[in-house]
Amino acid sequence: QKEVEQDPGPLSVPEGAIVSLNCTYSNSAFQYFMWYRQYSRKGPELLMYTYSSGNKEDGRFTAQVDKSSKYISLFIRDSQPSDSATYLCAMHFGNEKLTFGTGTRLTIIP
Amino acid sequence: NAGVTQTPKFRILKIGQSMTLQCAQDMNHNYMYWYRQDPGMGLKLIYYSVGAGITDKGEVPNGYNVSRSTTEDFPLRLELAAPSQTSVYFCASTPTSGVPHEQFFGPGTRLTVL
Numbered sequence: 001q002k003e004v005e006q007d008p009g010p011l012s013v014p015e016g017a018i019v020s021l022n023c024t025y026s027n028s029a030f031q032y033f034m035w036y037r038q039y040s041r042k043g044p045e046l047l048m049y050t051y052s053s054g055n056k057e058d059g060r061f062t063a064q065v066d067k068s069s070k071y072i073s074l075f076i077r078d079s080q081p082s083d084s085a086t087y088l089c090a091m092h093f094g095n096e097k098l099t100f101g102t103g104t105r106l107t108i109i110p
Numbered sequence: 111n112a113g114v115t116q117t118p119k120f121r122i123l124k125i126g127q128s129m130t131l132q133c134a135q136d137m138n139h140n141y142m143y144w145y146r147q148d149p150g151m152g153l154k155l156i157y158y159s160v161g162a163g164i165t166d167k168g169e170v171p172n173g174y175n176v177s178r179s180t181t182e183d184f185p186l187r188l189e190l191a192a193p194s195q196t197s198v199y200f201c202a203s204t205p206t207s208g209v210p211h212e213q214f215f216g217p218g219t220r221l222t223v224l
Contacts, residue, residue, distance in 0.1 A: 034212070043216050044200075092211055097211075
């Protein structure tokens, strides 16, 4: 079993829709949860991070963590064509290395 | 700051050739990483370094070597290139302290081995 599982997609939704991206994990030691966004032919860049169960909002983006279910989500409201990218979840504990999901490719259709 | 830079952007190698992928960062980060990214497979850690003179293997180190003589530079060496090494290679760095461990990525090197 992989430590982090992520639906690879691809996912296509119309502009303005709410998008839900999800990851599950098996290691209960994970403390810090991140979402990276990767545009085509670019390196990943950090979009959001959180370290506690619950929701964290940043503009149109909401990161949600449920530690009891070992499940994290990223919601995008009012999706825009500029949100089209691959989204990777990542997590770690202490000073350990990041463990990444495989990424979900998202396309927002104008 | 230029952040994390990688050269070259693209390279085509023949089977058995060798090459060095260059990575440099100007943020004075102690931790540096090399990943490869294959379609649908996410990022796989090849090697990492926690400081000058210290390197360690990641998940997929076979066929690669690294060195870290300075804080800024972390080159990745491919010896005897094989088609299985066709991939996009990313270098990343992160500060020593502070959580979470945000990694700053370079733009990547696209390598094809024919």
